[in-house]
Every structure is written in C-alpha cells, then in structure tokens.
Amino acid sequence: MHMADALLSPAVGATMWAGSVAAIGYSSKKLKENIDNKTIPLMGVMGAFIFAAQMINFTIPGTGSSGHIGGGMILAVILGPYAAFLAMASILTVQALFFADGGLLALGCNIWNLGIYPCFLVYPLIYKPIAGDGKSTRRISAAAMISVIIALQLGAFSVVMETLLSGKSELPFNTFVLLMQPIHLAIGLVEGIVTAGMINYVRKAQPEILEANSFSRPLDAGISIKNILIAFVILAVVTGGALSWFASTHPDGLEWSIEKVTGKGELKEATQGIAPFLKGIQEKTAFLPDYNFKPADKEEPKGNETPAWPGIETGTSFAGILGGSIVLMFILLIGFGIRFFKKR
Amino acid sequence: MSHHIVEFKNVSFRYPDGTDALRDISFRITHGESVGIIGANGAGKSTLLLHMNGYLMPTSGTVNIGDLYLTRQTRQEIRRKVGVVFQNPDDQLFMPTVYEDVAFGPLNLGMDEKSVRERVEYALNLVSSLELQNKPPHHLSCGQKSSVAIAAVMAVEPDILAMDEPAANLDPRSRRLLINLLKTFEHSKIIASHDLDLIMDVCQRCIVIREGTVVADGPVMEILTNKQILEENHLELPLSLQRN
Amino acid sequence: MTFDEKYYNIGFLDQLSYKNTIVHRLDPRAKVIITLLFLFTVISFPKYEIVALLPFFLYPVLLMTLGEIPFMFIFKKVVFVSPFAVFIGIFNPLLDSGQVSIFHGFMISAGWFSFFSILIKFTLTVSTALLLIATTSFPNVCHALRQLGLPSLFVSQLLFLYRYIFVLMEETMRIVRARNMRSYEKRGHGIRVFVRIIGILFLRTVERAERIYFAMLSRGFQGDMPTLKRFHFSRGDLGFAVFFIVFLFIFRFYPATEILGRFVQGVFS
Structure with a gap:
C-alpha cells in the first residue's frame, strides 16, 4: 500500500525523506566499497524486472480478485541488502513519477515502508537465519513466506503511524490498524507464496545465480546486527533532531493540532491510548502554523463571531467562498487563454 | 598499419559447466581483411567473439590482437582496439539517451567534453543518425538502434570491428543500408552471422566452424558455393545463389 | 488496467516528456526544486483549509497549458490513483462530526472540510508530480538529482x-x-x-x-558511470524559480483568496 502525499504533514514527510535519503547514501557508500562491477547493470535490470513483474496481475486463489507482487524480498535475496535497497528505492521513485503511486513527498515514506524493512530488517534478521545455507527447499520456502509477511506487516503499520502522526485523517488508531493489518496479511500470504516459488524455481534452474549473489557472499557484504542497531540509533537521533527543530522553530504551532478535535471529547477512542501521545507530537510538529503569519483581521464579518469549530473559522465565510471562486475562474481563464493562443 | 591482426593459436575454451565451446581453434586474420564466421547454432561463434576483447579468457592457447597477447593486464588495451557490436542492440545501448550512449566509450577513455562531442558527432554522422542524439533508445526503431549501436562502437575508433549477427531483426531496407555501411568501413571486420548473403556481400573470406573448431577457411565465394560444406553445417546456399 | 494499458500509458507519458515547449526547456533542477517546494507548501496547510489552497492550482495549470500536456490524460491518472486517499479520507466526515456553519446557518459536518481538503491536496500533489515528469524527461530529472547531491x-x-x-x-x-x-x-x-x-x-x-x-x-567500463555536464541555469530559469517562490510564499502566508472575496463583497454591498 503506497502512502499518499495528501495524507502527510510536512514534518512526517520531511523526516521520512531524511531517513530514506540517508539510507540511500549509506547503501551507495557501502556498495561502492565492495561492489563487483558486474552488479551495477544487474541491479538496474533486476529493478526493471521487478517493475515489470509488478505489472502482471494474477488471480488470488479462492477470491477471484487479482494481486501483484511488491518484490522487496526477492531483490534482497538475489542482490543482497544494499543493492536490493537501492534497486527498490529506484523502482519506487520511477513509480512515484510515472504512475503517481503515492507521490513525491510520500516517496520518503514509501521507500522506508517497502525498502528498508525487507532489506535491512527482515532479510538479515529473519530470512537469513531461517533459510540457513540455502540448501533446503522447505527452509527457503518457510523463510520467504515468513519474511514477506513480516515485512508487509511492518510496512502497513508504518502507513498507519505516518498517517496518524500527520493528523490529516480522523481514523482512530485501533480502527486503522484493524483495517490495514489483516488486508496486508492476506497480501503477504500471496506474495510469500510467489516469492518462495520464484526463489525455488531459480534455485532449480540456475542455482549459481543465487549462490553468486547471496549465499556465498562474504559476510561483510551482508549486514551485521550491530550495523543495523547503529543505523537505527542514528535514525532515532535524526528523527528526534528533526522533530525538535520543528518544535523549537515553531513552538506554538497549535492551530491544526488534533487537540482541537479530540479536546472536545467528540471521539471516545481518540482520548485514550495513543491519542495523548499523538497530541503531543502534533503540537510539536505543526509546521509553519497558519495564524502566526496572518495580518490581524480587524474587519472580521459578523457571521463568524462564535465559530462552532475553532480550527476552521478562517476561510469558511462567504468571503472565502467568493474569493475562492474568483481565483478558480481566474486560473481557468489563464489556462484557456494560453491554450487558445497556443492553437493560433 | 600492418599490425591490425587477429590471431588465434590453438585456443580452447571450456565453460564452467563443462561445455567445450572452442577446441584447439587456430586462424589468422590480417589487416583490412573482412572475414565472415559461419556455422550452425551452438558451433561456438559467439564464444569466439567473446574472446576477441577479453571478456572470456582462453582455457588454453593464445589470442593475439595487434601486437598484444590477450592477458588480464592487456585486456583494457585490447578493448580499445577491438570494437564488438552485439546481436541485440537493446543490450548494447544501455545509456538513457543516444548521445550519452555513444559518449560512453570516449568518456571512459578520459577525453574532455569537447573532444567527446566531436567524437560523438563524427560517429553518429558515420551512420547518418545525428538527428537521433537526444532520443532515448526505446524511442528508436530496430534499424536505428543497430545504427546507433555501431556508432557507439565506432566512437572509440577501434582498429578492428567484430560483429555478432548485425542484421538480425532488421527489415530488408535497414539490412541493405547496414550492408552498404559496412562496405564503407576500411577496418578489419569479423562478422559472425547466419545471413550468408550479407557475408557474401561484405566479406572476402569465410571461416566455417563446427563444434568449436575450424572446418573450412577460404575465399568467400569458394565456401559459400560449396553445397557439401554448407549442408554439413546446417547452412544453405545464399539465397542469391539459389535462383540459378 | 491490463498490462498493455499500463505499458502504453507509461509510454505516452514518456513521449510527452520529450516535447519541446517552453516548460520542457526549463532547467530540470529548477523544475524539481520548485515542484518539491510546491508540494511542501501545499501539504503544510492546516487540515481544514480549502479556500486558501485554490490559488495553487495556477502552477499545474500553467505547466499543463504551456507544456501542452493533455488535460484528460493527467486527470484520468489522478482519478486512477485516488482510491487510497479517498478511502482514508472518507472516514473524516463520519468521525469528525462537529457542526460548522458555512453560510447563514447552513450546517455541515467539519469532517467534510478535512475530507475536501485532502481531496484538493491530493489533486494538487499528484497532478504536479505527474506534470513534472510529463514536462521533464526522466534522464534530465536524474541529472538534476545528481547535481542536487544524490549519490x-x-x-x-x-x-x-x-x-x-x-x-x-x-x-x-x-x-x-x-x-x-x-x-x-x-x-x-x-x-x-x-x-x-x-x-x-x-x-x-x-x-x-x-x-x-x-x-x-x-567500451571501457571500469566501475564508474561517466557523466556529462549539460545544464546551465539561464535567466529564464531563474525568473521561473523566483516567480514561483514568491508566489508560494504569498499564497501560503496571506489569505489572499479571502481578502479578495471580502473586497469584492465590499464592492457589491
């Protein structure tokens, strides 16, 4: 599931971008150190392979609906984590541009959700230990199934967190999680079967490919748990830094915080559990709060004296609607005008 | 410039899976010669070409290009001397635009941007494709791709040109253009192909290989009219000779 | 979409990016940066904001018309990818039930505002991203990214x-x-x-x-992909960038739409 721009707040978008770009930089550096030149075209073509494979629909057994694959795990198994991550990041970039899947700001989130988890977390910590030396078909199948499912669950959970932290959606945490996780369990099962089937198919047809690229690779080209921990500590620091930067530059960014909504007690679920935590983050992350910069409106029209909903008092007046229509008309006019003159 | 020779001496090559692709193959191609290499599928033509610029190293025997013996040290130098054009231009054109693709070789030689531009323009003009320079390869027709692939190789000004099935997938007109183009090159040319008419048009000499070894070597007209040799190697008389 | 449709769809978008219009000729770095700034500005608006977002349609409209990109093509693609945002957003009117008066006592659930706000932001962000690639060939986007410091x-x-x-x-x-x-x-x-x-x-x-x-x-590959320097930032590029930075700034921080509305209202009453 791709995250979308419109559901993001700038703070969350920027943080995830920072994290993903850092991971890209780190992987490029790591890869440069011990790359076999042969891997450069292989990565590119493998990326194109996953891209094309994702476009093939197949029928999910028993449902009649159709699915397609994500491919992060396949890449990790074939190319190893660093190269797989770069390939995945480039696939998502092309998709964001050409298919508008997600969007450019959500790209950071999507690289994170679909690239980092399978390549840097699930592959070294789950796939490798279960698959072992890669000689047993059953172990590989189990490893592929479990890893794909876990990677997708992590990704889906991240979508939930990113959306909630952004505060554009009213979905309560519980409902959202209950919506997302089971759907992705089903998707994960199917993709797990496909991934396992494909790895085993390749093993039978040309075992040397997998051996050359993954199993017999020296350990330093893989990832040690220590490196992962270091990476996550760095990430935590970066995230924290980004958040506190937003917090310190805009300490009173309250305008669109969830407090305005939840504080009224309209939503039972939101006042317990994660809500206070979210509220805290929201207050800290509000980016460029709107009212700080507005010129003081002295001649506020009468109808707005007692706004029923504090967050939306501005722009909901008749004047707002009127102004909006004029602006839209104006833009349309410009558009048609240009078209008209271009044709002549 | 008498040193643009290609000499294989008792070359054998075995793939890691145990296939013997070349067995004790020997021949010598001198400066300016155009040689066709023909043979059935799997006879070893492509493996042979892969030795010409050191992608594969002989298991035994020696390959001599110009005055250099092929070793791991001389590979880079030899790659400058021998330009290889592959069968599938999609594999050959790996850069995102035609210009960058043709510039790839010269840039790797460390040339500055101005000389690179001159080289690229020269090479693209050679195949009359200068107007394609800003296009991405996937917007080109098969014939255009072949031309650009040749330009990409010519941009490094190789002494010797080796080609694998240059006319595969081309429509008759593009094929004719290609043949005319090849005739204008004064390089030593080595062309592996099943297209015997093309070989007859472009080459003076022809080498037949079977199971990794030379079974016939001689003037092109002699070999391509010898029904017996051709049929033993799953080949037929060139179409232009079948009519009479 | 079937495989064929997807293939021709992406192919068409790719073809568009090789046109030669004033928008296509702009320096790709300028386009990439302005597009990213644009996206950030749009999503930085509060969740209930609708009216102040409207002026931002100017940017995609200009790219589309000056770049000669067919409207229906972009529109269809935007609609096609909308399900996720709509799916998440549609809960807002149901869950955020506070009533808001918009016009002389006509009441509406506050969630509708945030829902429409999501839809508008969605349309703006997705169409702008698509227009970036429709007006800038992918190799050029990549070179811009390289020059902007990506590995x-x-x-x-x-x-x-x-x-x-x-x-x-x-x-x-x-x-x-x-x-x-x-x-x-x-x-x-x-x-x-x-x-x-x-x-x-x-x-x-x-x-x-x-x-x-x-x-x-x-052809001499030894591990590094050679690159060509190819762009120079012209005055036109600078003008484009400055214009839109100022544009984004003004319409982000001043409720220009509302002021305009009030002004017109004042004239007629």
Whole structure:
C-alpha cells in the first residue's frame, strides 16, 4: 500500500525523506566499497524486472480478485541488502513519477515502508537465519513466506503511524490498524507464496545465480546486527533532531493540532491510548502554523463571531467562498487563454 | 598499419559447466581483411567473439590482437582496439539517451567534453543518425538502434570491428543500408552471422566452424558455393545463389 | 488496467516528456526544486483549509497549458490513483462530526472540510508530480538529482532502470499476451503460472544483465558511470524559480483568496 502525499504533514514527510535519503547514501557508500562491477547493470535490470513483474496481475486463489507482487524480498535475496535497497528505492521513485503511486513527498515514506524493512530488517534478521545455507527447499520456502509477511506487516503499520502522526485523517488508531493489518496479511500470504516459488524455481534452474549473489557472499557484504542497531540509533537521533527543530522553530504551532478535535471529547477512542501521545507530537510538529503569519483581521464579518469549530473559522465565510471562486475562474481563464493562443 | 591482426593459436575454451565451446581453434586474420564466421547454432561463434576483447579468457592457447597477447593486464588495451557490436542492440545501448550512449566509450577513455562531442558527432554522422542524439533508445526503431549501436562502437575508433549477427531483426531496407555501411568501413571486420548473403556481400573470406573448431577457411565465394560444406553445417546456399 | 494499458500509458507519458515547449526547456533542477517546494507548501496547510489552497492550482495549470500536456490524460491518472486517499479520507466526515456553519446557518459536518481538503491536496500533489515528469524527461530529472547531491550510484541505478523498464515491459507483455491467449476461462491466471512466468523472466533478465555488462566492458567500463555536464541555469530559469517562490510564499502566508472575496463583497454591498 503506497502512502499518499495528501495524507502527510510536512514534518512526517520531511523526516521520512531524511531517513530514506540517508539510507540511500549509506547503501551507495557501502556498495561502492565492495561492489563487483558486474552488479551495477544487474541491479538496474533486476529493478526493471521487478517493475515489470509488478505489472502482471494474477488471480488470488479462492477470491477471484487479482494481486501483484511488491518484490522487496526477492531483490534482497538475489542482490543482497544494499543493492536490493537501492534497486527498490529506484523502482519506487520511477513509480512515484510515472504512475503517481503515492507521490513525491510520500516517496520518503514509501521507500522506508517497502525498502528498508525487507532489506535491512527482515532479510538479515529473519530470512537469513531461517533459510540457513540455502540448501533446503522447505527452509527457503518457510523463510520467504515468513519474511514477506513480516515485512508487509511492518510496512502497513508504518502507513498507519505516518498517517496518524500527520493528523490529516480522523481514523482512530485501533480502527486503522484493524483495517490495514489483516488486508496486508492476506497480501503477504500471496506474495510469500510467489516469492518462495520464484526463489525455488531459480534455485532449480540456475542455482549459481543465487549462490553468486547471496549465499556465498562474504559476510561483510551482508549486514551485521550491530550495523543495523547503529543505523537505527542514528535514525532515532535524526528523527528526534528533526522533530525538535520543528518544535523549537515553531513552538506554538497549535492551530491544526488534533487537540482541537479530540479536546472536545467528540471521539471516545481518540482520548485514550495513543491519542495523548499523538497530541503531543502534533503540537510539536505543526509546521509553519497558519495564524502566526496572518495580518490581524480587524474587519472580521459578523457571521463568524462564535465559530462552532475553532480550527476552521478562517476561510469558511462567504468571503472565502467568493474569493475562492474568483481565483478558480481566474486560473481557468489563464489556462484557456494560453491554450487558445497556443492553437493560433 | 600492418599490425591490425587477429590471431588465434590453438585456443580452447571450456565453460564452467563443462561445455567445450572452442577446441584447439587456430586462424589468422590480417589487416583490412573482412572475414565472415559461419556455422550452425551452438558451433561456438559467439564464444569466439567473446574472446576477441577479453571478456572470456582462453582455457588454453593464445589470442593475439595487434601486437598484444590477450592477458588480464592487456585486456583494457585490447578493448580499445577491438570494437564488438552485439546481436541485440537493446543490450548494447544501455545509456538513457543516444548521445550519452555513444559518449560512453570516449568518456571512459578520459577525453574532455569537447573532444567527446566531436567524437560523438563524427560517429553518429558515420551512420547518418545525428538527428537521433537526444532520443532515448526505446524511442528508436530496430534499424536505428543497430545504427546507433555501431556508432557507439565506432566512437572509440577501434582498429578492428567484430560483429555478432548485425542484421538480425532488421527489415530488408535497414539490412541493405547496414550492408552498404559496412562496405564503407576500411577496418578489419569479423562478422559472425547466419545471413550468408550479407557475408557474401561484405566479406572476402569465410571461416566455417563446427563444434568449436575450424572446418573450412577460404575465399568467400569458394565456401559459400560449396553445397557439401554448407549442408554439413546446417547452412544453405545464399539465397542469391539459389535462383540459378 | 491490463498490462498493455499500463505499458502504453507509461509510454505516452514518456513521449510527452520529450516535447519541446517552453516548460520542457526549463532547467530540470529548477523544475524539481520548485515542484518539491510546491508540494511542501501545499501539504503544510492546516487540515481544514480549502479556500486558501485554490490559488495553487495556477502552477499545474500553467505547466499543463504551456507544456501542452493533455488535460484528460493527467486527470484520468489522478482519478486512477485516488482510491487510497479517498478511502482514508472518507472516514473524516463520519468521525469528525462537529457542526460548522458555512453560510447563514447552513450546517455541515467539519469532517467534510478535512475530507475536501485532502481531496484538493491530493489533486494538487499528484497532478504536479505527474506534470513534472510529463514536462521533464526522466534522464534530465536524474541529472538534476545528481547535481542536487544524490549519490551517483543511485542515480545511475535510476537511469538503468529507466532504460530497461521499457525493454522488459515489452518482453513481459509478449509473455503475458501468450498467457492470456491460451488461458481460456482464466485458468492460466493463477499463482502457479505467474510464478513460472516471472521465473522465466528472471532468468532471461540475468542473462541480459550479463550481456549488458559485456557491452559495457567492451567500451571501457571500469566501475564508474561517466557523466556529462549539460545544464546551465539561464535567466529564464531563474525568473521561473523566483516567480514561483514568491508566489508560494504569498499564497501560503496571506489569505489572499479571502481578502479578495471580502473586497469584492465590499464592492457589491
């Protein structure tokens, strides 16, 4: 599931971008150190392979609906984590541009959700230990199934967190999680079967490919748990830094915080559990709060004296609607005008 | 410039899976010669070409290009001397635009941007494709791709040109253009192909290989009219000779 | 969408990006930066904001008209990818039930505002991203990214991907067509067949990578992808960038739409 721009707040978008770009930089550096030149075209073509494979629909057994694959795990198994991550990041970039899947700001989130988890977390910590030396078909199948499912669950959970932290959606945490996780369990099962089937198919047809690229690779080209921990500590620091930067530059960014909504007690679920935590983050992350910069409106029209909903008092007046229509008309006019003159 | 020779001496090559692709193959191609290499599928033509610029190293025997013996040290130098054009231009054109693709070789030689531009323009003009320079390869027709692939190789000004099935997938007109183009090159040319008419048009000499070894070597007209040799190697008389 | 449709769709978008209009000629760095700034500005608006977002349609409209990009093509693509945002957003009117008066006591649930706000932001962000690639060829976007500091290994990865998605999509399309032609009653659409298909595709891809590597070697490749410097930032590019930075700033921080509305209201009352 791709995250979308419109559901993001700038703070969350920027943080995830920072994290993903850092991971890209780190992987490029790591890869440069011990790359076999042969891997450069292989990565590119493998990326194109996953891209094309994702476009093939197949029928999910028993449902009649159709699915397609994500491919992060396949890449990790074939190319190893660093190269797989770069390939995945480039696939998502092309998709964001050409298919508008997600969007450019959500790209950071999507690289994170679909690239980092399978390549840097699930592959070294789950796939490798279960698959072992890669000689047993059953172990590989189990490893592929479990890893794909876990990677997708992590990704889906991240979508939930990113959306909630952004505060554009009213979905309560519980409902959202209950919506997302089971759907992705089903998707994960199917993709797990496909991934396992494909790895085993390749093993039978040309075992040397997998051996050359993954199993017999020296350990330093893989990832040690220590490196992962270091990476996550760095990430935590970066995230924290980004958040506190937003917090310190805009300490009173309250305008669109969830407090305005939840504080009224309209939503039972939101006042317990994660809500206070979210509220805290929201207050800290509000980016460029709107009212700080507005010129003081002295001649506020009468109808707005007692706004029923504090967050939306501005722009909901008749004047707002009127102004909006004029602006839209104006833009349309410009558009048609240009078209008209271009044709002549 | 008498040193643009290609000499294989008792070359054998075995793939890691145990296939013997070349067995004790020997021949010598001198400066300016155009040689066709023909043979059935799997006879070893492509493996042979892969030795010409050191992608594969002989298991035994020696390959001599110009005055250099092929070793791991001389590979880079030899790659400058021998330009290889592959069968599938999609594999050959790996850069995102035609210009960058043709510039790839010269840039790797460390040339500055101005000389690179001159080289690229020269090479693209050679195949009359200068107007394609800003296009991405996937917007080109098969014939255009072949031309650009040749330009990409010519941009490094190789002494010797080796080609694998240059006319595969081309429509008759593009094929004719290609043949005319090849005739204008004064390089030593080595062309592996099943297209015997093309070989007859472009080459003076022809080498037949079977199971990794030379079974016939001689003037092109002699070999391509010898029904017996051709049929033993799953080949037929060139179409232009079948009519009479 | 069927495979064929997806293929021709992406191909068409790619073709558009090689047009030669005033927008296409702008420096790709300027376009990439302004587009990113634009996106950030749009999503930085509060969740209930609608009216102040409207002026921002100017940017995609200008790109589209000056860049001669067909409206319906972009529009269809935007609609096509909308389900996720709509799916998440549609809960807002149901869950955020506070009533708001918009016009002389006419009440509406506050969630509708945030829902429409999501829809508008969605349309703005998605159409702008699509217009970026429709007006800037992908290689140019990549060169811009490289010059903006992304690792060159990653950028060459992107370029390889761009080069070969078209080749592999064509190859895949042939296999998928063969499958569809012979899978009467959809029996050939199951997972088993799918796994075989991608298995074959995978092996062919590995072989292709090998051949490409050979082609690279034979032209002197030694591990670094050479690059050309090709852009210079012209005055036009600067003008474009400055204009839109000022534009974004003004319409982000001043409720220009509302002021305009009030002014017009004042004139007529």
